[in-house]
Each structure stands twice: as structure tokens, then as C-alpha cells.
Amino acid sequence: MSAAMEGHVRGNWSVAAAVGVILVSATSATGATGTPAVRALVGGTLVDGTGAAPVKNAVVVIREGRIACAGTRAACPVPKGAEEVDASGAWITPGIVDAHVHLSQTGWADSHPDSLDVRDRYPYEKVQAGLREHPERFFRSYLCSGVTAVFDVGGYPWTWSLRARTVTSPDAPHVAAVGPLLATHDYWLNLPAERQFISMTDVKTVREGVRYLAANGADGVGVWIVLQKEQRLEDVIGKLRAAREEARKFGLPLIIDATRLSEAKEALRAGAKVLVHSVIDLPVDEDFVAMAKTNGTIYCPTLNLFLGYAKMFDSVASGKPPTVDDPNGCVDPATRANVAETASLGAGRTEHPRGEGMNTLLQKTQQVATSNLRAVVAAGIPVAMGTDAGNSLTLHGPSVYAEMEAMQAAGMTPMQVLVASTRTGALALGSAGKDLGTVEGGKIADVLVVAADPTADIAAIRKVRLVIRAGVVHRVSDLAARN
Numbered sequence: 001m002s003a004a005m006e007g008h009v010r011g012n013w014s015v016a017a018a019v020g021v022i023l024v025s026a027t028s029a030t031g032a033t034g035t036p037a038v039r040a041l042v043g044g045t046l047v048d049g050t051g052a053a054p055v056k057n058a059v060v061v062i063r064e065g066r067i068a069c070a071g072t073r074a075a076c077p078v079p080k081g082a083e084e085v086d087a088s089g090a091w092i093t094p095g096i097v098d099a100h101v102h103l104s105q106t107g108w109a110d111s112h113p114d115s116l117d118v119r120d121r122y123p124y125e126k127v128q129a130g131l132r133e134h135p136e137r138f139f140r141s142y143l144c145s146g147v148t149a150v151f152d153v154g155g156y157p158w159t160w161s162l163r164a165r166t167v168t169s170p171d172a173p174h175v176a177a178v179g180p181l182l183a184t185h186d187y188w189l190n191l192p193a194e195r196q197f198i199s200m201t202d203v204k205t206v207r208e209g210v211r212y213l214a215a216n217g218a219d220g221v222g223v224w225i226v227l228q229k230e231q232r233l234e235d236v237i238g239k240l241r242a243a244r245e246e247a248r249k250f251g252l253p254l255i256i257d258a259t260r261l262s263e264a265k266e267a268l269r270a271g272a273k274v275l276v277h278s279v280i281d282l283p284v285d286e287d288f289v290a291m292a293k294t295n296g297t298i299y300c301p302t303l304n305l306f307l308g309y310a311k312m313f314d315s316v317a318s319g320k321p322p323t324v325d326d327p328n329g330c331v332d333p334a335t336r337a338n339v340a341e342t343a344s345l346g347a348g349r350t351e352h353p354r355g356e357g358m359n360t361l362l363q364k365t366q367q368v369a370t371s372n373l374r375a376v377v378a379a380g381i382p383v384a385m386g387t388d389a390g391n392s393l394t395l396h397g398p399s400v401y402a403e404m405e406a407m408q409a410a411g412m413t414p415m416q417v418l419v420a421s422t423r424t425g426a427l428a429l430g431s432a433g434k435d436l437g438t439v440e441g442g443k444i445a446d447v448l449v450v451a452a453d454p455t456a457d458i459a460a461i462r463k464v465r466l467v468i469r470a471g472v473v474h475r476v477s478d479l480a481a482r483n
């Protein structure tokens with residue numbers, strides 16, 4: 001076990017970021033616990049997550065897991081006796097927040113028999129028991145990728161326990177979780193005695209569902225709106241209104257999954273605080289924009305999700321293993337082995353064969369989603385970055401890089417993407433995110449040291465070298481997964 005995994009890193013640090021190398025000299029004296037009372041990042045360019053202009057030659061002082069001061073050397077002198085981390089030549093940013101994940105899903109088909117059925121090899125109930133038993137492999141992959149907080153926006157009831165478990169842990173991202181989703185239809189993918197979907201059968205069931213979520217400490221009320229052929233939008237409106245009223249009694253925000261414009265507008269009419277997906281069927285209209293602005297709704301575009309599924313179906317059809325975009329080697333060996341196995345599953349397991357029709361549909365959907373993102377940004381609606389990690393081939397942790405790059409490719413500036421991936425992501429977490437998301441005095445010290453300029457190209461975040469979680473410094477190379 002490395003020093004970093006013990007929760008402490010001893011000694012003075014030097015980041016020779018220009019050449020992508022970190023030099024560590026373990027020469028200085030430290031406190032009895034190995035964690036100094038005060039630590040200072042010195043000399044890097046601070047990009048604090050608020051959108052403010054970068055501060056060159058900055059100092060970030062960390063005391064007892066929180067940021068005591070962040071700014072110029074004059075504004076934030078290095079306290080006497082502080083352990084110094086030399087960040088010259090590097091950039092200092094907040095930890096990344098992924099505002100859309102599912103820890104009840106593995107990132108592969110074994111947790112999604114509804115897309116590709118591998119239950120003969122990986123029984124669903126066993127997969128789920130394993131997820132509950134060992135969420136730490138994903139915690140590590142997140143931290144290793146620079147992600148220090150995630151919002152689980154739908155899953156089994158056990159995900160609620162993760163918030164308390166991770167809140168002070170230097171070895172896991174903060175986890176906020178909504179737990180089971182209220183769903184506009186009775187979706188089948190549940191366990192015999194546990195549900196991840198609560199069917200919105202009628203208004204009474206909806207109110208009971210919200211009370212159940214509130215009683216268990218949910219970080220929001222998650223709602224999945226996807227109308228079936230036999231359903232009409234009018235039938236859902238009363239139930240959404242009931243969800244809104246009941247959630248309001250408990251001060252819980254509505255976190256809504258709705259991908260069609262008509263459904264997303266009903267979500268906004270019900271006061272949605274976060275939309276966890278892009279609108280993918282039609283351009284957003286004036287009504288949509290006006291309601292989102294009135295609510296202060298945060299729009300999470302989740303651009304790359306479908307590309308993960310497409311990659312999986314391509315691999316099944318071609319017999320070639322899918323590529324894995326994991327520049328820092330963060331994904332655990334079991335997940336990597338499963339991903340590689342996709343190629344040998346053989347066609348015939350899926351009802352979604354990849355063909356020209358699917359390619360065309362995917363292309364059109366991506367076009368609508370990216371132009372809607374531009375419209376939403378232009379209208380001043382706050383945007384948060386979220387990957388939908390846990391879905392097939394959207395892997396926990398490193399999926400954030402491609403998602404941020406897709407947002408940049410859609411027309412957001414690197415700075416806008418950085419703010420979406422830090423401050424606004426933390427806002428999406430609601431009360432669970434109030435001390436997260438920026439490098440400012442008083443915030444929890446979740447900070448990255450990055451070896452390239454993220455304000456020139458957001459792909460720089462791939463070059464994360466140090467991940468500081470609640471003041472504890474991890475080298476990314478120590479967090480990387482081992483065989």
C-alpha cells in the first residue's frame with residue numbers, strides 16, 4: 001500500500017509540471033500523524049472555478065482539510081512552518097464534480113441487461129451485491145481521474161449510505177445520492193426486494209414515494225419521465241405537480257431525467273432544479289429557456305452517453321475490443337477485463353443491432369444535443385458537467401475528460417467548461433455541494449494540480465498530477481489501478 005493510500009503524504013513536494021514529472025523529496029519533518037497542520041501550494045497558476053481570471057504565481061493555504069486562503073502571494077502569504085508543495089509551472093483548479101453518475105451501475109453490460117444481456121455469465125443480483133459491497137474501486141478511479149465529488153442521480157437505496165461514508169474520507173469523492181427514481185412507467189429492472197424505480201402509478205403513490213425518499217435522507221427527488229406509447233403527457237402532469245408539492249415540504253429539489261422537449265418542459269413547469277440530460281429531439285424553445293431561468297435550473301448536457309452504447313454494440317458486432325480512454329490508468333482490472341470481454345460476447349444478445357439506421361439516429365441526436373447546449377449557454381442557463389457514468393462503456397472516473405472535451409467542441413470556452421465541471425457541478429449537488437466546487441477560503445480543500453493550462457484547452461485536465469481531497473495529497477500515479 002502506498003503512502004498516499006494510507007491517507008497521508010509525507011514531506012515536501014515539488015511539481016516539475018512543465019515536463020510532466022513530479023519530484024518528491026521526503027526530507028522535511030512532519031507532525032506526529034504525518035499530516036501537517038498547514039500546507040501551502042505555491043507558485044502555480046490558480047484557476048479557482050468561479051470563472052475569474054487566472055492568478056499567476058498563486059498561493060493556496062490549506063488548514064485542517066479546508067482552504068484557508070487562495071490568491072496572490074501578497075494576499076495569501078505562506079504561513080510559517082507550513083509544508084510547501086511547489087506548484088510552479090502547473091495549474092491549480094478545484095476538484096472535478098461529475099453531476100450525473102450511477103454507482104448502482106458498473107460501466108458495463110452486467111448492470112444493464114436491458115441493453116445487452118449477459119446475465120448467463122453475470123447474474124444481475126450478484127452484480128448488484130458486488131456493487132454495494134465494493135464501491136471503493138470506483139471511488140479510487142474517480143479520485144485518480146481528478147474527480148472529487150459525484151452526484152448519483154438514481155439507484156438502489158444503499159447508495160444513500162455513501163454520503164456519510166465519503167464526506168470526510170480522503171480516499172473517496174464526496175457522494176450525494178437521490179436513491180430510487182420516481183418513474184412515469186413501471187420499469188422492470190429491479191431486484192426482488194429492492195427497487196431502483198418507483199412507479200408513479202397515481203398521485204397517492206407519488207406522494208408516498210417522495211415521503212419515503214425524504215425519510216431516508218435523499219439528496220433530492222429523482223424523476224424519470226419517459227412516456228410509453230399508451231401514455232399521454234396530460235396523465236403525468238398531475239403526478240409531477242404532486243411530486244413538486246411533496247418535495248417542497250421537505251426542501252428537496254427535483255432532479256429530472258427527461259430527454260424530449262415536451263417532457264423536459266413539463267419537468268421545468270414542475271420546478272426541476274436539475275435536468276440531467278440534454279433535450280435530444282427538438283431545439284429548445286423560448287418557453288423552455290424562460291422557465292429554466294425562472295427556476296434557476298441547472299442543465300446537465302450528458303453528451304457522450306449514447307456513444308458508449310454505440311461503442312459496445314460495435315464491439316459485439318466486430319469482435320474487436322472497445323478502446324478505453326483512461327490516460328492515467330485509473331480503471332480497475334475487473335472493469336477493464338469486462339470491457340475487453342465485450343468483443344467475445346457474440347451477436348444475438350442484443351435487441352439493438354448497430355446498423356446504418358442507428359448511426360443516422362445517433363448523429364442527429366448528437367447534433368440536436370450540441371446545438372441545444374449552445375442555445376442554453378447563450379441564454380445564460382447554468383450548465384453542469386455530467387457523464388452518466390455506470391452506463392455501458394461510460395466508465396466511472398476517466399469519462400469526465402471526453403465529456404468536458406465534447407462540451408468544448410460544442411462551443412463552450414475552456415473556462416466555461418471548467419466552471420461547469422466544478423462550481424456549477426457543486427451547485428447541482430444542492431446542500432451536499434455547498435462547501436465544494438471552488439478554490440476559495442472556507443471551502444473543503446478538494447484541489448487539483450494539473451500539468452497543462454485548462455483555460456487554453458480543457459483536455460489539459462487529463463494531465464492531472466496531484467489530487468488533493470479534504471487536504472490530503474494524492475499522487476495520481478499512486479492512485480492508478482494495479483493489476
Ligand SMILES: [Zn+2]
Binds near residue numbers: 101102388
Ligand atoms: Zn443517468
